[in-house]
């Protein structure tokens with residue numbers, strides 16, 4: 001039974017029936033048809049195997065980066081198995097700008113549309129043109145437009161209608177040559193005369209100072225999503241606590257009146273978890289990270305049960321204190337596939 005420990009940045013001890021890297025669609029379909037339970041893996045930085053997995057793990061190694069440009073845009077077609085940060089770094093060197101806020105996010109290019117990766121004021125959907133996929137059951141190819149992907153905060157069609165139905169083979173990006181740099185988030189606002197290179201370097205510096213390096217301390221980044229609540233819920237909390245950090249988000253409210261905007265408030269889960277007293281807390285071999293409580297870490301030898309216990313404790317405490325239900329951002333796996341807490 002091969003070990004999955006080095007295939008997932010959380011680094012739990014778990015095994016599976018077989019691990020098969022693939023670098024083209026034909027070999028992927030070959031392995032897929034041979035196994036009744038399959039999990040597609042990129043860099044494993046958002047996947048937490050809490051038990052031995054009773055199936056085959058197919059590791060995406062589809063490579064290749066091609067580029068052309070027009071007067072107004074750079075166009076890139078990137079194999080899903082390329083490493084995200086290496087790709088971002090290459091783009092910086094080539095002056096294909098736009099990804100600078102998304103530097104140092106672990107994982108593969110193919111996973112970036114799945115949760116619509118985001119950091120420091122940018123989400124990748126702003127730069128995605130099309131996503132190339134293959135249907136698992138039929139091998140039929142499909143090209144999804146940006147709109148087809150139904151991107152949202154840490155969300156896309158790949159978590160809903162297309163969940164477990166497609167392999168992403170390539171992501172196509174479209175980068176405008178003229179655009180406004182995004183420097184509104186946190187410490188980026190203090191950059192003088194910002195350039196893409198300065199943003200790229202600053203983002204790397206901030207991330208290194210706050211987030212644990214998975215090669216040193218197992219983790220999967222933010223364990224939970226930041227909850228988006230109604231203004232009423234936010235106001236009730238703000239009455240009780242001084243200076244609740246928050247961001248206003250406006251979403252199209254298609255339920256009532258197409259085009260109208262519904263105002264909601266995003267409250268950092270890190271703050272809720274901090275207030276609930278978990279920051280720096282250790283339970284068995286799992287710690288709530290001292291500089292970023294939204295991240296749970298594996299102190300070495302943690303079990304899947306330890307992770308689930310800690311996550312459930314946090315959810316219950318935040319629910320009790322604030323009446324807000326935290327949802328995991330990470331993909332949690334049991335023996336047969338994805339599970340919910």
Ligand code: FAD
Pocket residue numbers: 009039040041042043044045046047060080105106107108109110111112114115116117118119166167168169211212213214219220221222331
């Ligand atoms: P995996 O864990 O391998 O896969 C994630 C999911 O996508 C799984 O369900 C898998 O089945 C599916 N999948 C992967 N590839 C394919 C494919 N080709 N076709 C179909 N399905 C596929 N995320 C952010 O958004 N912002 C951050 O700032 C951020 N910071 C992080 C910091 C750290 C230290 C860590 C460890 C993680 C962080 N993350 C962040 C989370 C993670 O890096 C992203 O979600 C990343 O996109 C996951 O890529 P991966 O290849 O490792 O995904």
Ligand code: EPU
Pocket residue numbers: 118119120121185186210220221222223224225226245268269270271272274279290291292293294329
């Ligand atoms: N905070 C606290 N206590 C702390 C740390 C933070 O109260 O100890 C509060 C502060 O008010 C701070 C706020 O939380 O301003 C937000 O913290 P931070 O800027 O670190 O961002 P985050 O909301 O916790 C999100 C993403 C990260 C992304 C950063 C930067 C989610 C779930 N997480 O974290 O993404 O890197 O913003 O943009 O949206 C990931 O998805 O894995 C990930 C790391």
